[in-house]
Amino acid sequence: MRRHYITIKDIARELAISVSTVSRALRDAYDVNPKTREKVLAKAMELNYKPNFNAIGLVQSQSHHIGVLMPAITNYYFSTVFTGIEQVANANGYSLIVFITNDSAEREQAILQDLSLSSLDGLLVSVSSQADSYAHFEELIRNGIPVVFFDRVADAVLTSKVMQDDYHGAYEATQHLIDQGYRRIAHLAGPAGLTFTLKRRKGYEDALTNNGLPVRSAWVIHSGFSQECGFEDVARLWTLAEKPDALFAVNDRKAIGAMLALKERKVQIGKEVGVIGFTNDPMSQIISPTLTTVAEPAFEIGKLSCELLMKHMTRKNFEAQEVILPARLIVRESTRR
């Protein structure tokens, strides 16, 4: 289905001037008489001229598109990060192309494989859980397409990364539980392959150790990010002879799943068993008792990632940066005895 639109040729013909002049007039005023420029602009408006980005992209070998590759969009964290990205991208005249991996490494590989190098000026990425090959990212960077990681970063790839302070957030969360008098603290961890899973686990373990508490491997369970996972993790923990008296979950969804499982067992949340999450998903304020959590600056992470990407795209040799944004403990009812 071919279509024909108004082009600068049409404007040039109507005004009896050359295409080059129209082209220049439409961009900066450089090398063009103000009067001519006015005429061109007026005519363009009159004919409702819209630039053809394919042609511009072809000659300039750029697309004004930024890719966003994420595991999902249907949750508070990612959709909020995305909103931050959108704000910056829009302000700079870039459009966003979204790719959802559904946490599937195959899907991620397929997307990166199909990616036309010419269709993207830059890429923002939060890697899928089990991604193990980062060759595609390095190839992109080698080809001059900057990549910036956020949240779930690929350590091995040398480029800018933006994340929250997973280690200290987890440490603070665990310390808070200890301060509240909980002693048998379990950790509902994320998939073992991810960097931030390990960071949060490390924060948890160090807090225990520094407080003279033992780290018990039976109380650390690695599973997915979903509410169901949290629910099942509790089911597993509650088969143990010695049950925990507090749970630190890798995110709020799992914490909520855990709370539902505890409610089913008639366990008093807060009093008997403390629960703490990570993210500050709006759900954490809705559930009863309200969930203590570690707030992530999701919107800021989105903004900053996109800003960094812009710098990588415009400056020739912008040095890669790793930015770690602070996480903030928010105490609510689920950890109040």
Added chain:
Amino acid sequence: MRRHYITIKDIARELAISVSTVSRALRDAYDVNPKTREKVLAKAMELNYKPNFNAIGLVQSQSHHIGVLMPAITNYYFSTVFTGIEQVANANGYSLIVFITNDSAEREQAILQDLSLSSLDGLLVSVSSQADSYAHFEELIRNGIPVVFFDRVADAVLTSKVMQDDYHGAYEATQHLIDQGYRRIAHLAGPAGLTFTLKRRKGYEDALTNNGLPVRSAWVIHSGFSQECGFEDVARLWTLAEKPDALFAVNDRKAIGAMLALKERKVQIGKEVGVIGFTNDPMSQIISPTLTTVAEPAFEIGKLSCELLMKHMTRKNFEAQEVILPARLIVRESTRR
């Protein structure tokens, strides 16, 4: 920043054949010897050739991009619709360009104004709350770029639309409240300008009327979609001499805001005042008491919208369709006496 990639010219040169032949070999086998085709494919793989979509788009005047214009992405409904869209688009080799209006009519106008006709093959739209000018959409369609509306549709524009059954969903919800013995039913409605706001309101009013109950304008409050709006609506209602004994909210977020306001007033939800929402946001199962709601088939709406758009894009004169997907009442604790 200009970059150079592998092109079909490179393949042609290395194989000492013409560009035309390479081009044909890379697409369908038509008019090209299987052996030649094999050689080209092998060389393309070896050189890691990626097609330049700008060039293809330029000559074919299409982009393989679909635009998605939505008020927001940070909520269950829209992010789920988007996931449905993504699935279909991806399966058909289209990329998605996302535009977020933040429910601002100005923003929506600006986006549509800037839209290059050549950068999109089709557009999926859920209009912003107060949008009043639909000229842009009609212009797109006139220019051969199909538009499909979902959820928040622009009635006046003649094109395909996909939505849930707002009227009957609202009717059922209200009928359910009446069946449970509630008689003084208020409606926390959405912004007055939107079609689906009016449909839900009509369903509510008809259910009252058909059951011999009066429609009282003081009990119908139009405001935004947010949780805070629901909270404030209750504050207003509770200043009335005669307070309602049930609330039907236009969506779950508002219903939840209302529940929080009721909890603050120590009102027993379910027993004293029934509350019912619309959407089936996962939050509705988390809050306590759990929220009765009308489930919208968000994922299906996304899939179907994109499928319809595909048909508009590929078939020359595909006739516009209006699809209304059924909504389903889900009874939970907030309406059980």
Added chain:
DNA sequence: GTGGTTTTCGGTAACGTTCTCGCTACTTTA
């Protein structure tokens, strides 16, 4: 006036691909 700048503009190639047409060489048909 003369020579030299500066301002303003036009011609042309290029970007990577597809498309249309035409040519050659081989195969089939009568």
Added chain:
DNA sequence: TAAAGTAGCGAGAACGTTACCGAAAACCAC
């Protein structure tokens, strides 16, 4: 064996724009 058909390939234009370079026109100083 000649005519007709077919398979396979190449040349060149086209898509809409920008980039580069040179030329004309206008201005300026002496």
